[in-house]
Amino acid sequence: MCDDCDMAKRVLIVDDHEPFRTMARSLLEGAGYVISGEAADAAEALAAVVADAPDAVLLDVQLPDRDGFSVATALMAMGGPAVVLISSREAEDYGRRIGACGARGFIPKSRLSAAAFAALVE
């Protein structure tokens, strides 16, 4: 059935700032993504990935319990979803850590758009 191949991608949003999660949800839903859940810290994020098996994770670098790089590395090791890192800092502020953690890519929050996200996960 062709419905299966066209099935919308399911995305988990991980950020400790609730208003930002709401914005990101509107942005991605507007582009046809399905939001499988939201998480405010690394522990919630890892649990949500196990429970909901999303196709992609929009992951903030600075979380209250651990940093997003180690979460991305952990998800990689689980053979989990595609990870897109976001931060209100620039990629340059993190140097080589972005490339080394196994994420698909990095988007500064101020330039987050459905197109930028799609370019990394599709």
Next chain:
Amino acid sequence: MTSSTVVASSHTRTALRDPVLVLPFVVAAGLGIGWLGSDAKVSGTRVAVDLALAWALVGASLLALGRARWRRSRFLLIASAFALLAADLRWARADSLWTLGFLLELLWLALLVHFVLTFPDGRARSNPARVVIAGTYAAALGGLVVGALVDPRPRDVLGVAASERLTGAVDRTEGILGIAIAVAVVLLVARRLPLLQGAARRAQAPLLAAAALTVPTTLLWLVSVTVTGEGSPTLETIARGVGLLVPLGLVAGVTWSRMGRSEASELVVELQTEGAASLGERLARALGDPTLELAYRLDDGRYVDATGQPVELPQHPSRAVTPLTARGEEVAALVHDPALLDEPAVVESVRATVGLVLENERLAAEVRSQLAEVRASRARIVAATDAERRRIERNLHDGAQQRLVTLSIALGLEASRAHGAKPDVLSRAQDEVEEAIAELRELARGIHPTLLREEGLEAAVEALARRTPLPVIVEGSIGDRLPDAVELAAYFLVSEALTNVVKHASASEATVRLAREAGTLRVIVTDDGVGGARLAADSGLAGLRDRLEALDAQLLVESKPRHGTSINAEIPCGS
């Protein structure tokens, strides 16, 4: 009646304390024992050896142990001499005196063991020593009380349970205990000897060595006691004769320690000679105590060494503290081996001599101490500033920046949904917000660079170079991460230098060189611009001076007109 008793007893104590008053008593006691010996037809050699040993012990104690700190040791030595003579009461005709002599036969040896193990201040230094001393008294007195109860000889007035067999067993037990004690004494002495140094070694080592030398003959005699029960009288005489080594060792030690110190006049010369050695070192040499330390007293009551580092005065009895005063006020304290106190004249001459030199050195130490404090406080201020900068950067990032980012996305969303209805206003608003975010990010980065914390100096300097609107070459490498304060100082230095290049140098390119050599981070920023830069008081580089000086860093600016500028910093980085 009561009061006169008190007076009499205190009188006796004074007599015992005042060593010279003991002399007539010990001579009289000796002569009395000598008479008893000849009356009982005891061998002349034995009588002579006992008298010689008793008198030598008292004589040596008077000669060598004149200091207050040695009072206990002196008492033990004199008591041992009297106990030795008392043991010879067995030569008396009266049975009661014979029994008393029998009971006291070994007390002098126990007192002598006590003396040797606690010399020179009469205090045991370790628990094993305390156990051996207590065990020696118990064996010497307790053993003989039991011996007296079972001894079958008719002269023994205490022999209520006379038994040949028990007497033999008691004698052999005493012999074995004696052997164990002799071995323990040798072990304790052997353990202590190598630990002695300086004045203590000179004063104590000869006595300890002499004491150890008396052990083999004493052991032989004890073995004969164990085998025969009674013991060989010849061996006993020989052992007591060899015991003369103990007073000899004592006198030798005191003589040696007097020779080891400079005379007072030499001390004056030694201390007033200007030299490379510090006053403390010169005092240590002059007094022959390598462990001697000089602590200067500050006005607030703390003590510092010559370099200004704080010093705690020891409270332990193994170290003595002698205050040195000038014009009635304590200006310093000597921390030294207690053995030095045994020659108060020497310490007095130090007090008299060091006055002026000491005052100068104390002032120098005080200045160094204040300097060290100022430096420590400057380092703390810089560290506190860095922590505060980091906190502000994080607050900007987590607070205002986060909200602006959310706002920017919201505006973007609205603009895309508006479908023609005033999208201009929305997208202009979004542009403004993006500008604000970018400015805020630059501000935060200037306050505390995140990349420096995350990735270290090389990566942060490379990022600085990329952001500089002019070609900047970054050379060299520094390997491992450096302390935060060093990385921050180097980073701000490069940042400030590159800002100056862009603003003032009219350069076509700049080079940043980072190198780590022998505990130093070297940072060199050069450009090919117009030169003529200098470290003006209000320049940004001058503003980094506190930060650099807190790290003991050197900063050199070379800038000749038309020859570019070179800024060269050396920052100590520990490794």
